[in-house]
Structure formats: structure tokens, C-alpha cells
Amino acid sequence: QLQLQESGPGLVKPSETLSLTCTVSGGSISSSSYYWGWIRQPPGKGLEWIGSIYYSGSTYYNPSLKSRVTISVDTSKNQFSLKLSSVTAADTAVYYCARHTPDFMVAEPFDIWGQGTMVTVSS
């Protein structure tokens, strides 16, 4: 059974870079059918898609965050990672990783999610 697990620091200082990793277990990240995405949820608020990556390294991002986001993949470790630069308090959120298929393939929604990890931006 495929599982996703986020990991990374729970506290990041303003202006620094937030870095998180999602480890995929029970299956291969190198599946030709799926992209792997990051979604966040500020406390008490809704969900925002950040960006996604294919096992080949192809990425696409939410334009609202594109200038600050980098997503990378390490197929040897079955992991993909998120970097968000120049963070502010507005980036405080629970960050989820999830599997999906984008609209330029046969689109599928986020069907498998990690449990989420809370990241607080504070000095």
C-alpha cells in the first residue's frame, strides 16, 4: 500500500528557506502515471496547491508561488522535496505531499496524501 510521509524542520526563521522532503513507500516514485505534489493549509484555512514534479524532474508550479518555489526529485531514495524561499509568517501552514495526475495527462485528483507536517515561520 502506497504511503507518503513528510519530514523537515517545524520552525523556520523569516526570510530563510523552508525545506521539506516527502518519502514514498510501498511503491515507486518512478511510475509513469503520476506526478507528486505539495499542498499547504494555513491554520484554520483552506488548501492551496504549491507545485508538482514528475519522476523525470519535470515540474510545474502555482503562479502565485512560482518565484519562490523549487521542487526536486531523488528517485534513488524514492523522495521528492520542496524548497520555499524568503518565507514570512504567511507561509506558516501544514504542508502535505500527495499523488496526482495533472490536466496535461489523463487528469486525476490528489488520491493519496501524507499526514502533513506543520511549519511555523517565526523568529
Place this chain on the structure above:
Amino acid sequence: EIVLTQSPGTLSLSPGERATLSCRASQSVSSSYLAWYQQKPGQAPRLLIYGASSRATGIPDRFSGSGSGTDFTLTISRLEPEDFAVYYCQQYGSSPETFGQGTKVEIK
């Protein structure tokens, strides 16, 4: 970007009652690529419905989805105690993928 507006913001109902949740899109959702998720406190969202009306694996048949174009509905035919949660719609037919702001179904 497609903006999704969910209504009502909160729905107060009793177990056994029928819940009807609405999701309206600012423009037509391509190929009915509309999904519904359930989220309970401290948990990740769980996929309920995809393609506007198809139930995800393991989802009880009291959950049903309908709609096309810009207007979509999630119906819970008879609320069970475990159904009280927040529900989000999401369109995945055009980038960026976007979510509605959520509808909370609470116990009356």
C-alpha cells in the same frame, strides 16, 4: 485561475439527515474534473468523489456527486456521526489546480 465558491459555509444538521453542499466555479470545469474531499481535524484530506460523480475506492454509497460546467453538488444521503467534518471541492482540469474554501458540516 478557476475560483471555486462553496456554500453554505457551515451546515448544521442532525445524524440521519440529508446534506447538500454546493460548489460553483468561476468558469467551466474541463471534462468535469471536479473532486470532493473530506477533512477531519488533525487529518489530511480524503478523496471522496472524482470526475464530479465517481466515488473513490472504499467510499460509502451515501456519498454522491453531481453537476457539470460550473455547478456541482455533493450529497450525503443520511449523515452518520463520522461524516461531520469539513468538505472541500477541487478542480483539476486546468492549472493551477484550485480548491474551494470549504463547507463545515456540524452537528445540530
